[in-house]
Amino acid sequence: MMVSNAAKFGTEKALEPLRRVHRAGNHLLGLINQVLDLSKIEAGKLELSPEVVNLPPLIDEVVGTARQLAEQNRNKLIVDCPQDIAPITVDPMRLRQILINLFSNACKFTKDGEVTLTVKESVRDGRNWMDFAVRDTGIGMTPEQLAKLFQEFTQADASTARQFGGTGLGLAITQKLSRMMGGDVAVTSQAGKGSVFTVCLPGPNVRQAAPETLASEPAPTDTRNCVLVIDDDATSRELIAHHLKQEGYQVITAAGGLEGIKKAKEVRPIAITLDVMMPDLDGWAVLAALRRDPELADIPVIMATILDEQHRAATLGAAGYITKPIDRDRLITLVKRFMVQARPTRVLVVEDDATQRERMRQWLDAEHWTITEAENGSVALERLRGERPDVILLDLMMPDMDGFQLVAALQQEKHWRNIPVIVITARDLTAADRARLSTGVERVLVKDAFDPRQLVDKIRQIVGRVPRPVPERAS
Numbered sequence: 001m002m003v004s005n006a007a008k009f010g011t012e013k014a015l016e017p018l019r020r021v022h023r024a025g026n027h028l029l030g031l032i033n034q035v036l037d038l039s040k041i042e043a044g045k046l047e048l049s050p051e052v053v054n055l056p057p058l059i060d061e062v063v064g065t066a067r068q069l070a071e072q073n074r075n076k077l078i079v080d081c082p083q084d085i086a087p088i089t090v091d092p093m094r095l096r097q098i099l100i101n102l103f104s105n106a107c108k109f110t111k112d113g114e115v116t117l118t119v120k121e122s123v124r125d126g127r128n129w130m131d132f133a134v135r136d137t138g139i140g141m142t143p144e145q146l147a148k149l150f151q152e153f154t155q156a157d158a159s160t161a162r163q164f165g166g167t168g169l170g171l172a173i174t175q176k177l178s179r180m181m182g183g184d185v186a187v188t189s190q191a192g193k194g195s196v197f198t199v200c201l202p203g204p205n206v207r208q209a210a211p212e213t214l215a216s217e218p219a220p221t222d223t224r225n226c227v228l229v230i231d232d233d234a235t236s237r238e239l240i241a242h243h244l245k246q247e248g249y250q251v252i253t254a255a256g257g258l259e260g261i262k263k264a265k266e267v268r269p270i271a272i273t274l275d276v277m278m279p280d281l282d283g284w285a286v287l288a289a290l291r292r293d294p295e296l297a298d299i300p301v302i303m304a305t306i307l308d309e310q311h312r313a314a315t316l317g318a319a320g321y322i323t324k325p326i327d328r329d330r331l332i333t334l335v336k337r338f339m340v341q342a343r344p345t346r347v348l349v350v351e352d353d354a355t356q357r358e359r360m361r362q363w364l365d366a367e368h369w370t371i372t373e374a375e376n377g378s379v380a381l382e383r384l385r386g387e388r389p390d391v392i393l394l395d396l397m398m399p400d401m402d403g404f405q406l407v408a409a410l411q412q413e414k415h416w417r418n419i420p421v422i423v424i425t426a427r428d429l430t431a432a433d434r435a436r437l438s439t440g441v442e443r444v445l446v447k448d449a450f451d452p453r454q455l456v457d458k459i460r461q462i463v464g465r466v467p468r469p470v471p472e473r474a475s
Helices: 012-042 055-072 092-108 143-147 158-164 170-180 234-246 257-267 283-292 310-315 328-336 354-365 377-386 403-412 431-436 452-465
Strands: 051-053 076-080 088-090 114-124 127-136 184-190 194-202 226-230 250-254 271-275 301-305 320-323 346-350 370-374 391-394 421-425 441-446
Touching: 012 170, 051 092, 055 076, 055 092, 055 114, 055 328, 088 092, 088 194, 092 114, 092 127, 092 170, 092 194, 143 184, 170 184, 170 194, 226 234, 226 257, 234 250, 234 328, 250 257, 257 271, 257 283, 271 283, 283 301, 346 354, 346 377, 354 370, 354 452, 370 377, 377 403, 391 403, 403 421
Parallel strands: 076 114, 226 250, 226 271, 271 301, 301 320, 346 370, 346 391, 391 421, 421 441
Antiparallel strands: 051 088, 114 127, 127 194, 184 194
8 A cells, every 4th residue: 555655655765664564564465374374285185176167267367467567577478278178177276375485486487478368278198188388488497407396395497496586386286276176287397498397187077168257347436435344453443444535436435334234224235254263253253144134135245364274154145355465466456356246426516616616526536437528508508418317417507508597497307406406605595595496406515615535425325315316408
């Protein structure tokens, strides 16, 4: 957060130290996760969660992560994966882990070169296979180095470990995961000319059309999409909320399970991110309570935890699963699947003062709303004939046609009389003025005397309760 918001926080001078801290933290996290994965595999405690996976979106997600690794050594990333390739049954999280391990190795040992991923179907021994080959143009390996490649905590040699770093666990885990999923990994390499790692996994039995994947569709930007974040840790709540708000979501938070259930009933969010380890009511109990409530049972829940309990989450009906520390891209990809397919809120600003119009646009642009301007009532009527807004912000004192006349005109037209109007004026309204505005005006706000957040919240409330008809042209 401090790096991405350096200008806002005034931390530009600390960017490089902050990036070093972030890299070091990620390195330690990777080491811990690899040791934990290895120990679970060896103990037979690592459970797979296979499902039918459409490969192109998964490959796009992995390549997005790998591109950053490639850029560190100025490598070119090439992907050869047909868009109509058949789906396979696999644990998607473990397949991502395998591919990122291979990309990480290839990018680390290659400089100013190419790293290529090729995905293709093959038939061997009468069976269908899906081959994932990662080829690089890096330093390659000798036969002696190849012989001990998949040993745990082992790298090619001491000089390689000193120069390139690493734990010596990534390839060992890749091999074990591949075998757990019914496949294997093979390698060919030549010193000075690069290496090719090929993971072979069971392919489709019958070629079938790829299933639709909501995450790959373009998401709308309607900020009325509200996500509830339930987590007892304030830092985690802030981080998840920060990621979601950057993508245009509204976010509400709860510091515990009981509070979270209460807010879910009040708000009915499009999705919930739910921590597991909480003091008052743990995440599993909250998930069970949500699933028992007929009014809340259909809300998608994404479990967020330091524990690797994906199988349990799926069994209890969680719609997604993500481990802490939260990966921003993974979080957004999961939540986008549940985003309401709706257009942005449309606001018509009717104000003769250009400076005032610009101020209101600045307040509202942050909400990703569609803003249309009109400098007087007559122009506003022309705008209304073209597109019906969800709410009108109206100044009263304007030349040509003032705000009072515009409100009266709206009431005379059946397509417009239900459009909510918020009056923003510097004028002290008399009782007669208020009587003229009593029909068709939602709220009166005094210029320079109200908080912009009050205006934004009021628009959200209005649009949230007023149905949006299909736009019609006035007769």
